[in-house]
Amino acid sequence: MTNQPKPVTQAKILLVEDDEDDYIITRSHLEDLTSLDSQLTWVTNSVEGLQKLTEGNFDICLLDYQLGAETGLSLLKQAVDNGISTPIIMLTGQPDKQLDLQALEYGAADFLVKSELSEARFARAIRYALSRREFELERLNRLRLEADNRSKDRFLAHLSHELRTPLSSILGYTELLLESNHTENARPELNIILNNGKHLLSLLNDILDLSRITANKLELRPEPTSLRHLMLDIYTLLRVTAIDNGLELTVSSVTPLPVLITVDGTRLRQVLINLIYNAIKFTDTGSISVELWVQQDAAKEMLYFRITDTGVGIPQRQLKEIFAPFTQIEDYLTRKKGGAGLGLAISAELIQRMGGYIDVASEEGKGSVFTFSVDPGDIAQAQRKQLSLEPSLGNVSGAHNTLTLTGEVLIVDDLADLRKLSAHWIQATGALVDFAENGAEAIAKVKHKVASGKYYDLILMDLHMPGIGGREATVAIRETGYGYPVVALTAAMAKGIRQQLTALGFNDVLSKPITKSQLYRVLRCYLAGHTALTDNSTTDIAPLHFLVVEDDTEAAELMQILLQSLGVKSTLAHSAEECMRELALLHRFDRILLDLGLPDSDGVQLIERIEHNYPDNIVIVVSGHEHDVAASGSAIVQQSLLKPITKQALHSVVLTCR
Ligand code: ADP
Numbered sequence: 210m211t212n213q214p215k216p217v218t219q220a221k222i223l224l225v226e227d228d229e230d231d232y233i234i235t236r237s238h239l240e241d242l243t244s245l246d247s248q249l250t251w252v253t254n255s256v257e258g259l260q261k262l263t264e265g266n267f268d269i270c271l272l273d274y275q276l277g278a279e280t281g282l283s284l285l286k287q288a289v290d291n292g293i294s295t296p297i298i299m300l301t302g303q304p305d306k307q308l309d310l311q312a313l314e315y316g317a318a319d320f321l322v323k324s325e326l327s328e329a330r331f332a333r334a335i336r337y338a339l340s341r342r343e344f345e346l347e348r349l350n351r352l353r354l355e356a357d358n359r360s361k362d363r364f365l366a367h368l369s370h371e372l373r374t375p376l377s378s379i380l381g382y383t384e385l386l387l388e389s390n391h392t393e394n395a396r397p398e399l400n401i402i403l404n405n406g407k408h409l410l411s412l413l414n415d416i417l418d419l420s421r422i423t424a425n426k427l428e429l430r431p432e433p434t435s436l437r438h439l440m441l442d443i444y445t446l447l448r449v450t451a452i453d454n455g456l457e458l459t460v461s462s463v464t465p466l467p468v469l470i471t472v473d474g475t476r477l478r479q480v481l482i483n484l485i486y487n488a489i490k491f492t493d494t495g496s497i498s499v500e501l502w503v504q505q506d507a508a509k510e511m512l513y514f515r516i517t518d519t520g521v522g523i524p525q526r527q528l529k530e531i532f533a534p535f536t537q538i539e540d541y542l543t544r545k546k547g548g549a550g551l552g553l554a555i556s557a558e559l560i561q562r563m564g565g566y567i568d569v570a571s572e573e574g575k576g577s578v579f580t581f582s583v584d585p586g587d588i589a590q591a592q593r594k595q596l597s598l599e600p601s602l603g604n605v606s607g608a609h610n611t612l613t614l615t616g617e618v619l620i621v622d623d624l625a626d627l628r629k630l631s632a633h634w635i636q637a638t639g640a641l642v643d644f645a646e647n648g649a650e651a652i653a654k655v656k657h658k659v660a661s662g663k664y665y666d667l668i669l670m671d672l673h674m675p676g677i678g679g680r681e682a683t684v685a686i687r688e689t690g691y692g693y694p695v696v697a698l699t700a701a702m703a704k705g706i707r708q709q710l711t712a713l714g715f716n717d718v719l720s721k722p723i724t725k726s727q728l729y730r731v732l733r734c735y736l737a738g739h740t741a742l743t744d745n746s747t748t749d750i751a752p753l754h755f756l757v758v759e760d761d762t763e764a765a766e767l768m769q770i771l772l773q774s775l776g777v778k779s780t781l782a783h784s785a786e787e788c789m790r791e792l793a794l795l796h797r798f799d800r801i802l803l804d805l806g807l808p809d810s811d812g813v814q815l816i817e818r819i820e821h822n823y824p825d826n827i828v829i830v831v832s833g834h835e836h837d838v839a840a841s842g843s844a845i846v847q848q849s850l851l852k853p854i855t856k857q858a859l860h861s862v863v864l865t866c867r
Contacts, residue, residue: 219246220268220339225258225284226251226300227276231323235271235300238331245335255284262288267295269338272317274301274308282308282315289316294345296338358424365420370806370833370852372413374761377853380406381767384856385774387711390692396712410853415551419534422558429562431586434474436466436512440501441598443478445730447485452720453707454489456497462596463502470512471586476559481514483552484579488518492576495519501596503588511565512585517578523571531569532557556581598726614638614736616666621651621682622698623674627723631669634725640666640736648677652685664693667735670715672699680713687714694735698723753777753866756798758788758815759831760808764852768802768831771856775863785810785818792823799866801828802850813843820845829862 222239226232232251239247250267252258255276262270270288272281285297296318301308309320318341319334383403386392392399421427444460451458481499488497500515523531534554560567564584571577618635622628623646632642643665645651651670658664668686672679683695697710700721707718716735719727755772757779759765765781772779780798782788785807792798801819805812816828820843830849847865850858 221248223267223270224251226273227253270297296341373833373852378763380853429473431471460499465593467588467591480556484516492518492520511582513582515580519576522573614640616736617641619643619665619668621645622671647674648682651682668695753799755779756801758782758803785815797825804831816843
């Protein structure tokens with residue numbers, strides 16, 4: 210066995226010493242240390258010593274106690290006070306316990322007596338100082354990294370807020386313009402702005418998510434979640450997009466499913482929307498099915514989801530790559546589909562954090578199957594049911610807690626049976642019904658209504674009728690300046706039809722055969738201002754009054770317009786002080802919509818002030834970035850809305866007030 214040579218440590222050493230003999234002795238001590246390759250710099254006074262130390266290039270400083278008229282202690286103190294991290298070893302001629310203690314107290318790494326110095330003692334002091342230096346450097350590096358991360362987080366939070374606020378205005382005002390009756394000619398262009406704005410928002414969300422994942426800052430918040438509600442919500446949202454693309458979307462359960470699961474519902478929703486949306490995006494004809502089941506994996510029962518499409522498929526060699534960030538199989542596709550290639554990477558990461566895994570199988574030209582699992586929490590005792598997506602609206606005949614609507618709906622259809630069926634469902638809610646058998650009769654009825662200063666709250670317009678069809682009738686009705694909602698009914702759902710029809714002036718599209726749940730969705734949407742629970746039994750409700758606390762003038766104005774369109778009165782406060790002034794006058798608003806980023810106060814502190822002084826209020830936090838959502842643990846905060854605020858989000862707040 211050969212003797213391994215000891216590794217040699219390199220070290221830059223500064224010696225502050227006014228005596229040349231002592232310099233020579235110290236240098237030879239250093240040269241005797243075979244394990245150290247030292248590079249010695251010698252200075253003779255404390256001014257030069259401090260200057261060299263400040264330049265910061267030394268691993269160790271050897272400092273003589275007696276420097277002419279001065280003591281090395283004052284240099285030591287100055288160096289430590291100036292934040293110099295180089296370890297300093299004090300050298301002195303005589304042993305002096307008092308001095309020793311003082312030097313260590315001032316922050317010296319060690320204290321050596323020149324006359325007693327052995328090679329071993331010197332080597333130990335150097336070794337100790339070097340490891341202390343290494344430790345210190347690591348600590349400084351860690352602090353710097355933490356500070357970097359903190360400022361990156363602050364920057365991202367700020368950026369997110371700064372981007373969401375103008376996006377709120379872009380999306381909100383475009384939606385308002387689309388709803389107004391002065392913009393028929395500009396509908397296609399407005400739809401382009403709206404779609405691009407939404408796209409920008411989803412890119413922003415993806416980039417923020419990814420940066421949170423890389424910084425290990427993404428936290429999940431598992432909570433008891435109704436699986437049926439979660440799936441119904443996703444289905445309602447994406448079914449429209451599927452229909453627009455001429456595709457069928459189905460959701461079903463393979464085994465009975467737990468009614469309640471414990472997951473981060475927002476994140477699970479995000480994964481499902483991403484996968485289903487991809488399936489729609491990459492499928493030209495056919496269908497998308499979503500299947501759910503529970504399966505025993507090792508020690509745990511897991512919840513599985515399978516999304517199957519009949520689309521373009523993914524080439525075998527790229528199957529594993531698609532979960533890496535920024536991956537798109539662009540060259541394989543004949544046309545650009547948009548997206549940053551982040552969705553699957555984020556979904557895979559989220560799924561892993563939800564305790565599951567994701568897998569994909571695909572055949573080019575035939576379609577793709579994405580399967581993933583999540584940990585649903587403890588479901589051993591949970592009640593289980595097959596999944597049913599028909600919204601349970603209860604008994605519509607007017608019993609407790611049913612949907613009660615007011616207003617009048619004009620049903621335009623050439624088929625008497627269909628008119629009767631829709632009428633039956635509508636009348637069951639309490640709303641009134643009128644009929645027209647064709648386009649010409651519909652135009653005449655609308656004109657007649659308008660002439661007497663009235664309007665229909667909703668027109669359900671079949672597209673295919675003999676004579677004047679639904680399209681021509683709607684165009685003619687819109688030409689008279691009539692701006693109330695018209696919803697198209699059609700059996701021929703083709704790709705792009707929704708866009709075509711909204712360009713003609715329709716507000717929405719329903720596919721035939723129309724189901725009760727679809728019809729109720731539309732009724733609730735367009736007759737929403739009149740909904741009330743029967744146990745309130747009031748149709749004559751005093752207008753709600755909200756306080757909007759928002760410093761951005763445009764965002765505030767938009768919020769007020771949206772609230773007004775929902776029949777809600779609002780008062781505006783631009784700052785925390787204005788907010789407190791308004792509360793001092795009225796004491797209670799139906800809701801306080803509060804942006805946390807105010808110029809004169811921390812939003813969380815403002816919530817505490819409101820809770821303390823006006824505890825009867827309920828606050829909805831309006832937030833520019835997700836972390837704010839849990840910003841306040843206050844009991845008066847009911848929920849938080851992430852910017853951009855949509856009319857739909859405000860509508861859901863309004864519904865909780867009644
Ligand atoms: P993107 O935002 O580009 O859709 P994703 O990470 O969601 O990003 O998807 C990455 C790529 O994987 C897509 O650009 C597409 O090439 C491919 N891909 C994802 N889902 C499907 C699917 N259902 N069918 C075909 N290709 C898909």
